[in-house]
Amino acid sequence: MGDAIENEHQCTCKIGRDIDRYDLDGLNGELQHRRDVADASLRTLADYINERILETALAEAETDLTDVAYGAVSADDALSAVYETLTSDTAPADREARVRKRFEQNGIDLEELESDWVTHPTVRSHLNDCLEIDTARPTKITAESARNTIEWARTRCTRVVEQTISRLVSAGIVSIRDTEVAVTIQITCSDCGSTFRFGELLEHGSCPCSADETT
Template sequence: MNESGPVDAAVEPPCSCKLGRNLAAYGLEDLHATIRERRADGDSLRDLERFVNRSLLDGAIREAGADVIGDVDGIYDALTGDDVSAGKRTEVRERLEHAGVDVGAVEAAFVSYQTVRSHLRECLDVETARESRLSVDDARGTIEWARSRSEGIVERTVQRLAAAEEVAAGDVDVSHVVRIDCSDCGASYPVDRFVDRGGCDCGD
């Protein structure tokens, strides 16, 4: 699979790998957190390959403002499926091109599961070996990464609102406090405290 793809030099990606560059090119930077979460929830590398590529295709369609008949999953399968006839694939490609979608560019942006694995390991610091167990230190790192990511997204969104004069704001600084509430014992802790004390009062 071609491991090169479109890069928007005006967008600063969180990493320089193919997956990071192309998520940035299609305005999908928020998916880094989703990829991490889906992996933690049990998605395989193949699952994530499909998720990323389907998201890139959806981003390309939305970027073109295209009114395309058919769901994105079906369109993606028609473009990539081994059991799809050449005639069907050509029909779908022509429909997308007619709607203004640069099919060649988005196909070049598609990633392989090997690229997903490299992105997880080298960019998101996620262990891809299924037998590995999550340590407390790993959990702290994941939580801090997610919190920092969330703060950055909120801060940039507020800054954009201020620039558009939709809200009045000076030099904003966003902080995000995550709490853990247990409905069984009624305890409530900031997430750092929850992890440091080994959980809530249910273990007492």
Template sequence: MADDADGRPSSKVARLIETCDFDETFGDELEALWTADGPQRKSLRNLADMFNRRLLEVALTEAGISTVDGEVANLYRLLTGDDVSSGMRMEARNRLERNGVDVDELDSDFVTYQAIRTYLTDYRDAEYEGTSGTDRVENVLDTIQRLRSRLDSVVQGSLDRLRSTEQLTLGEFRLFVDVDVLCEECGTQYGVVELLERGGCDCDDEP
């Protein structure tokens, strides 16, 4: 890994914080949220989403696009969410491009949770006691998300082809790829991603 001018490992996250004129305390905030205890702590995936929403907000501001509360988060979901149809995603992209946002460049700037981890551990020398366990959960989450994305792509592409050849009647659609986990001990049911992110079912809450 190449070093920057200060001798620290190069970091895409650090470069974007500087070039996009983020608040100078943004890096400190990322580290504080990652190393916090209890419910205040944010996962690497949460921090990547937080970082990417900030990138989107900067791009909107530079393009002169004003937003209301919650609009940036919704646009980010439309651009990246697994539960968003191809039509809705394309509509969001076209809207941004018409207003002067280079969506392809924005996509390339979006960071993964691995980039956040590299920034925190290698660039900032941050440590978290539960890192090894957290890494295992993050790796499982990443595997599940990649499989969901692949399945979504295959099913959506197949439906589109069947529809275009008039072998299937289907209007504009949204595809949901969900895996739920039902705990037979406490009776709670969660999506597998939610279950991993919350750290388990409700068994620990049982009296």
């Protein structure tokens, strides 16, 4: 499987062509992580790929759609909001029209972009045939996979905070020099109030009140 991940540019399926066309280096490794560790569905993976394609097209056109991304507080949120507006059957028609107009104004061929988007059957074929990932095999959580998932979520949260601070600085709302963002994950038992870091909870295996119930 390692060779399949490393040689992603040798894949000739639609996702392989998208990787080459949009320079999505590392996509296969991210798909494997999200499927095996985060237990992402095929539909979720398809949306992830399509958002990466959208992100690349916007970056190449130097286009910022934050102002038409309803409720967005970060670049990632704006990207997801724009994608949802373009793909959701329940998105208001006027909002979709504004987004599509902005693409047109910035010279982005949205129809061509949408034709490069993928569906979950395409993702299934790519995982099975190109990456040798058995999508029929149910995933089982382990302590190590849970640790990896928590770390992935913490890293993503840190990135969102960093992007938000950067936007605040750019907008002149706050003034600060170099920043270092730290996100800490803590789990608190609502019954006894014991608080753990995630690694501590794994090590102990239970909180004091739960341990008392089993003795």
